[in-house]
Amino acid sequence: MPAQNPVELLHAEYAELHRQPASTLTPDQRRSLVFFGSELASRGGVHIPATVPRDVAGWIRNLFALEAFVRCEGRLPRENRRLPDGVISANERQRANSVRSQRRAFVAGRLCAYQMRRLLCVPGLSFQPLERAWRANFTAYALFTASHGDAPKLRSTHATERALARWAAKARLAYRANTLSPERVRTLNGLDFWTWGAPRRRD
Structure with missing residues (x-):
């Protein structure tokens, strides 16, 4: 049996957490399960169900877009403003802005545990x-x-x-x-x- 990748391991952990009674969970765990369940329901980001909260849907959409960029380019999006105009595409700038936003959210303590751990599954990503x-x-x-x-x-x-x-x-x-x-x-x-x-x- 092939080894599970970091995302699969994280999903397995939260699937186990999902089976626990809601009354035994912390507020962060309950919030994390919203992101976990919404991500599973939005496989690939092609269609995100209307039942997914808007802020969660936006976060998942950006996560999938970032992972697609990293798979295609083999690196994180660049933020170097000293590069000549046109070197960094609009898509790359958008992805870089998304990463910057998540780093700010991390510093401000606005990310739940699932968001933090799921983002760290993206190759090369660091909050600091x-x-x-x-x-x-x-x-x-x-x-x-x-x-x-x-x-x-x-x-x-x-x-x-x-x-x-x-x-x-x-x-x-x-x-x-x-x-x-x-x-x-x-x-x-x-x-x-x-x-x-x-x-x-x-x-």
């Missing part, structure tokens, strides 16, 4: 992409120092090493400008071969 990128760079920096016994250099002939060195330089600039969070300061202080290159501030 900048934090995710920072963590990825931090991990790569730590792996580099562990394997090379030294910090990456800006003058290296290797592009990956130069990129890590630039990331570190930006972190130091943010530190000196007092815009680097205390949590990141502590995290970076735990790295081997890490220096700030300037007198440290007091936390």
Whole structure:
């Protein structure tokens, strides 16, 4: 039997939850089941039943459109406004706006558990992409120092090493400008071969 994909696993979990008495469920679980049941009734987004609440129907329609875009393009929609006009299609801009809206809703605490978990089933999607990128760079920096016994250099002939060195330089600039969070300061202080290159501030 083939392994279930993330969406199938999520649906199986909520199918089990659906069998529980409504009186035993939390408000978030009941709200989540509305989205779960509505999605199942709207397979593929070709036809969403009229009984589905308007806000839920709009969310499902955008979810299916985003998944279709990712399947076709192999990536999330771009938001780069510096690209020349016409490079990003109207459909891609619409999908990018939808992703941005969901990230704002996540930060504001407006998404139920099912919405959050269902969106994270979309390949590559993150609610905090900048934090995710920072963590990825931090991990790569730590792996580099562990394997090379030294910090990456800006003058290296290797592009990956130069990129890590630039990331570190930006972190130091943010530190000196007092815009680097205390949590990141502590995290970076735990790295081997890490220096700030300037007198440290007091936390």
